[in-house]
Amino acid sequence: MFELETYSLVNILGLALGIIFGFIAQKNQFCFSGSIKDFLQIKSTKRAASVIMAMIVAVISTQIISNYFEIDLTQSAYFKKDINYFAIIVGGALFGAGMMIADGCSSRSIVKFAQGDSNALITLIFIxxxxxxxxxxxxFEIINPFINNPTLIEISKTIDNFQLNIYVVLAVLFVLLYTFTKKVKRVFSLYDGVIVGLLIGAAWxxxxYIGSESMEKEIQVQAISFVYPSAKTLELFTYYQVNEFSFxxxxxxxxxxxxxxxxxxxKKYSFGCTANKTINKVKYNMIGGAMMGVGGIMAIGCTVGQGLSGLSTLVFSSFLAIISIFVSGYFTGKYLLKKDKLAMCFIFEWEDENKKKSKQIDFQI
Structure with a gap:
């Protein structure tokens, strides 16, 4: 009987997890940056609730799986020894601003490109x-000295990169979920968040666990992230003779x-759009993509990489990163909205609210 090497099996399973992620993210337009945009434009909390649900499920599934199968999460990049919180904060701020400028983070750009928004490819390439x-x-010569600055690392060491109490984290997340949903029946519509959260646990x-059995090659303990993997994908297709597929x-x-x-x-979402015809979309995609590429490396992850995968490990630096991304994204979004440069393509609102609202929002495609 044909038997796959562990390394190949891990890659195939990675492909399967990616397919499921892409399918569900497109179906419900799951998006961290989009949830901020929805709230700023129409005060909708539907997509924000999905993100919080994904966080809750990611934390629970990851902790159950890591404990039951004895997976050492400290071997992942989120538990970097010489952590520099200043780089995490600056990187998160860069990424947060970039995702709003480009109208989508790294995972969102993948979805937008594959569903018909050609401009999103520009963002992906620049990321x-x-x-x-x-x-x-x-x-590297410019950013690395800041990331590995001995003084900043020494200052950062005053606060250990510890793991937060799971009960405290879940309590905060459930409070946020209640705040965003208000009604219990709305929780049952957040299945996209549940699936995405389960995918994080599955990736770990x-x-x-499966990767630890690899004898041919060492497999890094990791979950789902899209910034550095995007760079590795570009490297693979550019230097395919000296590179190979990875998780x-x-x-x-x-x-x-x-x-x-x-x-x-x-097919409802199978095209892209802009806030208005005066926006230089290409310029915004380039700038936002560049900011996310740099910021994602400095922050050790993106909205999925840190906001879900990193957060699921309960490590302090991941919470610092996602808070930095959110704060930067929120205020950048407010500024873009004020300048009428915040994209508005579709209305994502609770079904019961949609029935109440008769006012039509003017948006262009």
Missing amino acids: AIFAYTTTKGVL FVTG GVCLVIGALVGTFVSTLFN
Whole structure:
């Protein structure tokens, strides 16, 4: 009987997880930056509730799986020894601003491109290029001295990169979920958040448990993230003779495939849009993508990488990163809204609220 090497099996499972992520993210337009945009524009909390639900399920599933299968989460990048909180905060701020300027974070750009928004490809390319140059290219000489600054690292050591109490974290998240939903019946519509959260736990299982059996190659303990994997995907297709597929690259490819398949059944969102015709969309995609590429590396992850995967480990630096991303994204969004440059394509509102509202929002496609 044909048997796959563990490394290959992990990659195939990564592809499968990416396909599921892309499919569900396209179907319900799951998006962290979009949840901020919805609240700023129409005070809708529907997508924000989905994000919080994903966080809750990610934390619970990850902790259950890691404890039951004895997966050492401290081997992941989120538990970096010489952590620099200043780099985490600055990187998070860059990423948060960039995702609002480009109208979507890294995972959202993957979904938007695969569902028909060609401008999102520009964002993806710039995320990949700038993430790559920050880790191995010309920006490495500029960014690395700041990330690994001995003085900043020493100051950061005054607060250990500890794991927060799971009950405290869940209590805060459930309060937020209640605040965003208000009605119990609305919780049952947040199945996209449940599935995305379960995918985080599944990713830890694939790399941390199945991957630990790999004898041919070492597999890093990781979950779902899209900034550095986007850079590795670009590297693979650029230098294919000296590179190979990895779990992260397979996630990116899978998300593209899953999104495209979803558009065959869910054509409503199969195109892109801008807030108004005066916006130089390409310029915003380039700037936002570049900021996310650099910021994602500095913050050790994106809205999914830190906001879900990192947060699921309960490590302090991940909470610092996602808070930084949110604060920066929120105020950048407010500024763009004031300047009438915050994209508005579709209305994401609770079904019971949709029935009440008769006022139509003017948006252009």
